[in-house]
Amino acid sequence: MREEARAARDAAQEAFYELDTAQREVELAVETVRAVGEGQAAQQALTEYRQISAQVNEVSAEYLAALDAYDLDAEGLDAATAARARQVLEQAHRRIDGERAELARYLGRVQPLLQQAEEQLVRVTPAVGRAKQSLLAATNALEAVQAAGLRADDLAALLAELAPELTRLNEGAARHGVAATLQRAEDVALRADAIRSSAEQRPAKAREIDQRVASLRTRIQALETRAGTVGPVLSELRRRFSSECWQDLQRVPDGTAEAVRAAQQKLAEAVRAREEQRWADATAAIGTVRSLLETADGSVAMVHDRLRQLNEVSADPQREVERSRFALRDAQRLAMAGRQAPDPRHAGPLDAAVVRLDRAVATLEASGRHPDYWRFLTELAGVRETAAQVVAMIRGSH
Known part of the structure; x- marks a missing residue:
């Protein structure tokens, strides 16, 4: 009976170890599912495991209590006690096997959740x-x-x-x-x-701003140099042409000087902002400097262009006339293409442009020693603009 009881004890002990191993495996799976812990199915699985775990703990406690209750190595062990010990240990063995099987079934049920959790x-x-x-x-x-x-x-x-x-x-x-x-x-x-x-x-932004500051400083110096040529050009305009040809340019020298001063001031602000790493302020100041320089450059260029244009038209007024008449004839031919009569929307502006051209020529011829060449150029430019607008209108309708 002692040997049978010992055999039952050894079998229960082996089953207990297997139960412990199975429980560790299931606990690892549960921890994996718990780490994800999303969805009702996962929460139900965790609740179910808590119930199973409580049962495993209860069975384990019964098994350990049975081991403590019977000393199968005692010299005074009687047959009846050995038989009861065998019965209790075999019962613990069966319950351990049952819980181990339940753990295996539970592990099978949570496999989809476990796989999903592992993938995440x-x-x-x-x-x-x-x-x-x-x-x-x-x-x-x-x-x-x-x-x-x-x-x-x-x-x-x-x-x-x-x-x-x-x-x-x-x-x-x-x-x-x-x-x-x-x-x-x-x-x-x-x-x-x-x-x-x-x-x-x-660092790249700092380098870029440094480069732009250097470039603008060079542009300011160049503008100062070019601004020095405005006075002599204006003097020549005053000496050779009527006041109507240059009155609108009188403010260019002062305006250019003001633009240079303002540009220098803004460039200094850009440098301070760059040193203080106020990048947005530096960029804004640089943009203002560029705008000032572009405006001033345009004004200086306008003075030089005015002298050039007046020189050309005073030398050969007929060239501008022929240029304008050609633009009108080209627009008139296009207006009559495929028509017996032109569209009034096209003919009206072109007829008015012809009258404007003839009037400008007559005014120039009657002006004597000091003709208003600038008005003459402006009128002819308006004639060509009208012709271009009519051409664009015709081609747009097609």
């Missing part, structure tokens, strides 16, 4: 790795900016805000859940990449 967990490690790599790249870029002598306090503050998020990523999905960890990793990576990109652009 597989995504966690690379996602967290990418987030950490992005943080490292942002840190290196920030250090490079600071080493270049540029301030980056704003970027350093943004990077410091990510430190708690890195701590949570290190704590893992088991604590914070797979979905939350994946979302956190993606968010950290995006924010760190933005910091890195901004940091990498700082």
